[in-house]
Amino acid sequence: MSSLPGEWEGHLQRGLDHLESAHLLRHTRKSDEMSACFGSNDYLGLAQRRTAAATTSSFRCPERRGSILVSGYSAAHEDLEEKILELKSLAGCPGACAVLFPSGFAANLSVGMALCSVHAGQNPSQRIHVYSDELNHASIIDGIRFAKAMKGSRNNLFLHVYKHNDVKDLERQLQNASGSDTGSLSVVFSESVFSMDGDICDLRGIAQLKQDHKFLLVLDEAHATLVMGDRGGGVAQALGLSHEVDLAVGTLSKAVGSFGGFAVARSGLLRSILLNKGRPVIYSTALPSALVREALTNIDIGMGEQGSAMREKLRKNVRFLTKALAERGFICGEGGRKEAQLMSPIIPVAMPSEQFALRTSSHLWEKHGIFVPAIRPPTVPTSRLRIAVLATHSLKELLLLADALTETRSAVNEHARL
């Protein structure tokens, strides 16, 4: 049996034992055979289509392996950047631009590193105040952390974590910090659809604050892209507030059904700083053209009539499942109770403990063949099941889930009583 050098083995094992005893240990689980899956972000079912662009033999694309700055940028990449501008209703707007990243995670890391640290040539004593929602995604948090770790930024970056979706708290913090620090820069980070709660950012409230506080707004639309907005452009588009977002981040790996990440800016300066100071995009291989073509095809579908019909079906499914769960006494997130344009496909079902969440997820899987992930700390403050509704789910599958959850709740409660 191989062993790790020095004290590593015992050190790692103790960490794992601790997680195990707190019911926080994670395992991989093969998910090939299941009767229904509620753990995928392929909201419109587009990843389940094999697009002609990715598979036809007549399709010839120069498949180069290099970063986007070396050899990885092709006509296909440029076309996709243009298509994303169209999706965001920014095509033809002066200065508007997009950048592709190897993933949405890499996009957020790059944005954090590029915007939140002070680079050579910039004022070395420039102070930057960074405001981040307390439930922002790990990639946003890590982007800020990476920036803080960069040379010259340790004493320049001031992080202010505001209460979840609480514009009043954000305003208070803006006033206290940036308001009394003349010459400093400010940037606010938020998700538009929060990935684990499914609730929608108060973009109207944040946009209003921009009038008095001159901050850069970075909005991560990972879970809203192709899901919200008339053409699938996201929450900002749905609310008619695209012009308030300085930098929108997104992923091609969820509803777009391909792979990769992107950022869209209203100023070419932001594209340049990302390409020059965003280390994850500089030092990673660019997206393969086949995936880029697949994203292009799927965004086209998503922006058109077919996409609108898929979004309508998705909303119908969310409404149906939320109602079915409420009728069975489950406490869910705001999902199906929102106005149509802002209806989130992520439905969290609150669980009383980590152990209860795990047991519920396992029982659903083992007894009913239904996959719903249990999400536990530190990903979220309180354990829950995270149901991701797709446009491709049938009403029968949704009912199956609601009934299976009801049976599972009784079984897990019964087990707890024994």
Ligand SMILES: Cc1ncc(COP(=O)(O)O)c(C=O)c1O
């Ligand atoms: C809000 C948010 N941002 C970014 C990402 C990262 O996207 P990707 O999966 O493309 O790396 C995710 C993925 O879970 C996410 O939920």
